[in-house]
Amino acid sequence: MxxxxxxxxxxxxxxxxxxxxxxxxxxxxxxxxxxxxxxxxxxxxxxxxxxxxxxxxxxxxxxxxxxxxxxxxxxxxxxxxxKAKTGTVCGIVELQPQGFAYVNSDEMDRPVLVSSRNLKNAMDGDKVRLHLYARRKKHDLEGEVTEIVERAKTIFVGTVEMSRNFAFLVPAGKAGFDIFIAKENLNGAKDGQKAIAEITEWPPKARSPFGKIIEVLGDTGNNDAEMHSILAEFELPHKFPEKVDKVAEKIPFEIPEEEYKKRRDCRDVTTFTIDPADAKDFDDALSLRKLENNNWEVGVHIADVTHYVTPNSLMEAEAQSRATSVYLVDRVVPMLPERLSNGVCSLRPNEDKLCFSAIFELTNDARVVNEWFGKTVIHSDKRFAYEDAQEIIETGKGELSAEVLTLNELAKKLREQRFKNGAIAFERVEIKFNIDEDGKPLSVYFKEAKESNQLIEEFMLLANRKVAEFIGKPEGRKKPKTFVYRIHDRPDPDKLESFNSFIHRFGYGIELQSAKAISNSMNHLLTHVKGRKEQNVVETLAIRTMAKAEYSTRNIGHYGLAFDYYTHFTSPIRRYPDMMVHRLLEKYLEGGRSANEQKFEDLCRHSSDMESRAANAERASIKYKQVEFMQGHVGEEYPGVISGITDWGIYVELENKIEGMIPIRELDDDFYIFDEKNYALVGRHNHKKYQLGDDIPIKIWRTNLEKKQLDFRLGSNDKNVDKQV
Missing domain, CATH: 1.10.10.10 (Winged helix-like DNA-binding domain superfamily/Winged helix DNA-binding domain)
Structure with missing residues (x-):
């Protein structure tokens, strides 16, 4: 009972x-x-x-x-x-390293397994139609591809391998095939070079697709060629079309006199920027002044990009297509040409600049009592690096110290309120490299967010939230006008339950009865786990339970931030959705009618897709530099922590956050069974157990820059193998 x-x-x-x-x-x-x-x-x-x-x-x-x-x-x-249901479903192919694939479909509550022979030349990311097989007891759901509905990509980057009369392009990543290139389609590419090829056809019985080289990137191992090939792998551009650069060069730095008259003049208010030391594109500035009633006026001033990038222009089309700047290890590939991103629009010190601003009146306990949104002109008095602002916060001394310290106190109160409302405190460590002039990594270091970062973050969050509320929450019973929101769905309940049962082995647990209970107990867990050996594993798994944030005109709130309304208003130099938000906000402030929802929803989907590609490219560039860095350490032994368990191997993370894998075939002392539920590999005969979060010594075995792959073997002093189930 x-x-x-x-x-x-x-x-x-x-x-x-x-x-x-x-x-x-x-x-x-x-x-x-x-x-x-x-x-x-x-x-x-x-x-x-x-x-x-x-x-x-x-x-x-x-x-x-x-x-x-x-x-x-x-x-x-x-x-x-x-819509008419048949024995088929549609889904997206997720190719596995062994050659088979899982197809993920919203029509099914679990992925469908498709063997390599039943893929019918479908590639990773393709949208396919599947015929489902009758379900076998205790087996995966299986099927076969009957139609490729939409190719994810037809352009691939890789390395050219020459034969006498033809060549192959061996794609980077997990394509699962090589591309046959006839001699006349080589476009000057030489053996061993990095190049981009386009698939022209894939005859039904051919093992490889046919293609042609459309761009030669350079020699394998050359840093520029490698970074360009990472961009090309995710179909991201590495340069601007000549026409776009020419248009950018014609945009003047000078602000016409009549433009000053149309805007609120904020030049007499103390204003400054806080950015990374190496930043050149300053999209946001803060201003502060004390009001007669002892409240504070805080201005969040954002570069007015849409003043310069107009609808239906060449520059607009390019920004829309790119949708985001891309941040690789050694470079930024900007969304807008340098003249705009680092010059005309950048809020550089001691220059008048055009802005779109959110100006708030805050009490001493950081309660917003008034808000104003509109076009402004500002004059930044000072450019701080995060380190400079941090020094002021820690010592209380320095230029504009009173303003920085006041804003920091207000930011701390905003942050406290946010967490009280159920925001989740995910703070991942950023991996950075010191690199030489040829792009070679010399050392690895970590970058952690300090109070100066949090100061900026809180005021950007405030502006984004208040702009979203202003449009999404109209007075009375009026229907909200079409707008672009940054949304974050609730976590997957199944993932949360399996995460909860896993962390029980460390003596932790989270409460699952409501959204607020989840976030409060998750924060308690993340605080408690700090500094412990299982910290990274617990944090990584916690993040995996979360949905990905995305852009949409259909607001469902932002779960991770605990905001009912949230948007991106604060970075239009590097994000296209912020440009959309600026345009819509300007239109509605002038009393304009609601925009076409479907048009903006399509642009939101495109922006979410490009954001995902940019994040993947950034990860790939970090992985490349990690493998390159470890080439000088082959044969050396290091302590590690098991960061992932799969049926093909054990992923291990070292103290420097670099991750590699011990292939399953290297565990030759037993036959190991993958226990998916408990994130473990267990020996069938001797019951040795390798589990997520365990300490494990490893030896650097081999590096493969081409595949961005680092392989380990067990270290000589593997205490873990004595551990019994």
């Missing part, structure tokens, strides 16, 4: 933490049982037992997304029906 009650309460907990993915699966499962039925969000809410306003709003958002993704058709406003 008691056991049954427990089960029911766990079921209830799960329904409380529905996120978008879970809702999509639940809605599709319900509709498959009555395929012809027309439903609205009220009926779906009733079926799923969702009674809270937030949950019902999420159902509305999910129905809209499922219509966009063509799972549902809209019969009339707010009423939907399942």
């Amino acid at each position: 008691v056991r049954k009650k427990k089960k029911e309460s766990r079921k209830l907990k799960k329904s409380v933490t529905f996120n978008k993915k879970k809702l999509k699966n639940a809605i599709l499962s319900a509709l498959y049982e009555e395929p012809g039925r027309v439903v609205n969000y009220r009926q779906i809410s009733s079926w799923l037992g969702v009674k809270d306003t937030e949950g019902r709003h999420l159902i509305n958002v999910v129905l809209e997304e499922m219509k966009d993704d063509e799972y549902l058709e809209q019969i009339s406003r707010g009423r939907y029906r399942l």
